[in-house]
Amino acid sequence: MSIEGTCADGFEPLRDLLETNLANGEDAGASIAVVRDGELVVDLWGGEARPGVAWARDTITQVWSVTKAMGALTVLTQVEKGLIDLDAPVTEYWPAYGAQGKENVLVRHLLGHTSGVPGWTPPIRIDEILDxxxxxxxxxxxxxxxxxxxxxxxxxxxxxxxLDAVVRGAVGRPLADVLHDQVMAPLGGGFRLGVPDEELDRCADLIAPPPSGLDFGAMGPDHFLIRTILNPLLSIDACNGAAWRQGAVGGAGGHGNARGIARAQALISHGGEVDGVRLLSEETIDRIFEVQSEGDDLLLGVPVRFGMGYALPMSSAPAIPEGRVCWWTGYGGAIVVNDLDTRTTFAYAPNKLADHMVASPRTDGYVRAAFAAVRG
Structure with missing residues (x-):
């Protein structure tokens, strides 16, 4: 399968890896991008978006929890404007959240995955979470x-x-609208939280992963992972449907390509400014690295280390470089990594899903190849 796009000198191993993975079937279609010291040094795509339909420059695909990093970036832009205080109670922006003893939960608890509410207890349908x-x-x-x-x-x-409820209360607009208008539009697009009708044909179809290596039977019905993945169950067929793609589920439903994700997230690795567009200060970026939670995650079951809206380097993700790095990944393998020490952002957006929650060999290979090239 042919690969299109551009690749600067020194980054050829990353192109070679994409070519190999497309040829051997590890990837069906994908895009990868690297922004390094202000330049888009890698912007590659290839494979198929759907059977018989080539992956194009503007193809987008669901990147699952990489959407969370885009949401965190959006929240930080509102922190920068003084509209959201990370240390304020959630109830300052969302009064109803104080019910059932949650009145002392802070905004930073939401960003650091310590809200105490990792899912819904009453049965809930996909159409209901889209509302x-x-x-x-x-x-x-x-x-x-x-x-x-x-x-x-x-x-x-x-x-x-x-996050949407906090942004809606603080700004008066949904998270998706703020993301599109204030972050993506100034930086050239390439990521959608809620794909409009006229862009649905840009979406690549997801391909289901192989059976998971997790022993779900050993977890028991009360395990947090079981309680969340089944309520509601996000099937591949549902996610490939128009209703889901048009929705704005900011924890999992964003669609993008690597270029758009990397350019937006490069605000973090480049001191808050990309191509003359400044949305963050160094002081706001510094807050990302305040550790909000660390230890074995009660849902994921692996060691995690979350800062403000992003993961930090942690033992369960061995390919992530050490240093002043913040990142997150999506179910199946999509990822974005911001390395502030080298002024680099790397993104990968595939449509064929791997057995991947936090790390997996295919994604790790791309991350290692990208940062090996960056570090010479």
Whole structure:
């Protein structure tokens, strides 16, 4: 399968790896991008978006929890404007959230996955989580699953709902609108939280992963992972449907290509400014690296280390470089990594899903190849 795009000298191993993975079937279609010291030094794509349809320059695909990093970036831009205080109670922006003993939960607890509410307890359908105000109301009524602030419990699907309710209360507009208008539009697009009708044909179809290596049977029905992945179950067929793609589920439903993701996230690795567009200060970026939770995640079951809206280097993701680095990944393998020490952002957006929650060999290979090239 042919690869298109551009690749600067020194980054050829990254292109070679994409070519190999497309040829051997590890990838069906994908895009990769690297922004290094202000330049888009890698912008590659190839394979198929759907059977018989080539992956094009503007193809986008669902990147699952990389959407969370885009949501975090959006929240930080509102922190920069003084509209959101990370240390304020959530109830300052979302009064209803104080129900059932959650009145002391802070905004930074939501960003650090310690809200105490990693999912919905009442049965909820996909069409209901697409109705953000309804499903956010259900979250507001939740009794905490554990003591908020005491441990990480990854907010698998509801994370974007939590952030959306705060942004909606602080700014008066949904998270998706603020992301599109204030972040993506000035930087050239390439990421959508809610794909409009006229852009649906840009979406690559997801391909289901192989069976998971997790022993779900050993977890028991009360395990946080079981309670969240089944309520609701996001099937591949549902995610490939128009209703889901048009929705704005900020924990999992964003669609983008590597170029758009990398250019936006390069605001973090480049001191808050990309191509003359300044949206963040160094002081706001510094807050990302304040550790909000660390230890075995109550949902993921692996060691995690979350800063403000992003993961930091951690043992369960061995390919992530050490240093002043913040990142996150999506189910199946999509990833974005911001390395502030080298002024680099790397992004990868595939449509064929791997057995991947936090790390996997295919994604690790791309990350290592990218940062090996960056570090010479």
């Amino acid at each position: 953000l105000e309804y499903s956010e109301g259900v979250l507001a009524d939740e009794t905490p699953w554990y003591e908020p602030g005491s441990a990480p419990a990854y907010q698998l699907v509801c994370h974007g709902h939590l």
